[in-house]
Amino acid sequence: MTHKSKENIGSRRGKAYGKVKGQYNQPTVRKRIEALFLDNIGKVMTRDMIIKAATDPTTGRQPENWHQRLSELRTDSGYTILSWRDDVSLAVEEYLMPTRERRPIAAKRVKPTKECWDAVLGQAKHACEWDEDGQLCGLKEGDTDPVGGGKVKLTPDHKSPHSMKPDTDRADPNQWRALCGRHQVMKKNYWDNQTGKLNITAILQAATEKDKKAALDLLLKYFGYSLAQTG
Ligand SMILES: [Zn+2]
Incomplete structure (x- = not known):
């Protein structure tokens, strides 16, 4: 796999950047980030845009935990938010919500005493x-x-x-x-x-480079390529 093939896939899709509409006044960091993404379905949001929207409207404080809150929108609220890990057309620190549709949320979990x-x-x-x-x-x-x-x-x-x-x-x-x-x-x-x-995708995202390479090798073989040919 070369860098060139990666760029080709990216440029084919093209990028539309979203906008931060003024100040978000929702009461929590998570709700402000949620509002930002819902205002920008299908558009690329950068780290800076997210931090700007997540900033406390009263104190002007920038949240240090914005990334955790964004992850919770995926896991706890059931939204799909893509990053460079999911989509080669996205750069590092770019995020995209393709749809406002949400997955059903799991029941509350049991906790230890x-x-x-x-x-x-x-x-x-x-x-x-x-x-x-x-x-x-x-x-x-x-x-x-x-x-x-x-x-x-x-x-x-x-x-x-x-x-x-x-x-x-x-x-x-x-x-x-x-x-x-x-x-x-x-x-x-x-x-x-x-x-x-x-969730195979999530597992592959979290896998070590060694395991990712093994998986890639398996897939290339499955689809009739080999790493030696493409590298
Ligand atoms: Zn840990």
């Missing part, structure tokens, strides 16, 4: 337990997330998404792990809770 959660945090040494190729994320509560920005908050993640005994699990520390906000969102993206189907 206070004692159970304290035990999980103790075992985790108060650090994110997301495992990527044997390497743990390791971000601690209150750290600044170097990728997503904002302060790290650890929350409980049920290890098996389709547990048959959610009530007894609430007190069992072995059923839970601690994850930072960014990895919580990544994990949530893996499953469509409504259909019980895997």
Whole structure:
């Protein structure tokens, strides 16, 4: 795969940039970002536009956690918001909502008891337990997330998404792990809770470069190409 082929796909689609219409007065960062995207369906929104719209209308404070709120619009509100990870025509820090349609939202999740959660945090040494190729994320509560920005908050993640005994699990520390906000969102993206189907795209986005390459190799072979021919 060369850069050239990537640019070709991008230029074929063309880009239409959206507009930030004055000040957004919605009460929360998430609602202001939601309003911005709904005003600009099918248009490219840049990081700067999003921060401008998300800025507190009263205090003028720019939110440091805007990226987390944007992720929640995907996972909690069911919106589709594309980034460069989903669409080669988008550059880094460009985002696009193709439709105002929303996916159905999953039911509220079961949480561990206070004692159970304290035990999980103790075992985790108060650090994110997301495992990527044997390497743990390791971000601690209150750290600044170097990728997503904002302060790290650890929350409980049920290890098996389709547990048959959610009530007894609430007190069992072995059923839970601690994850930072960014990895919580990544994990949530893996499953469509409504259909019980895997979200292959989300999994590939989160995969390591090594795993992405293996997947690409598999797909190229499947469609009759090989990496050697295209590189
Ligand atoms: Zn993490």
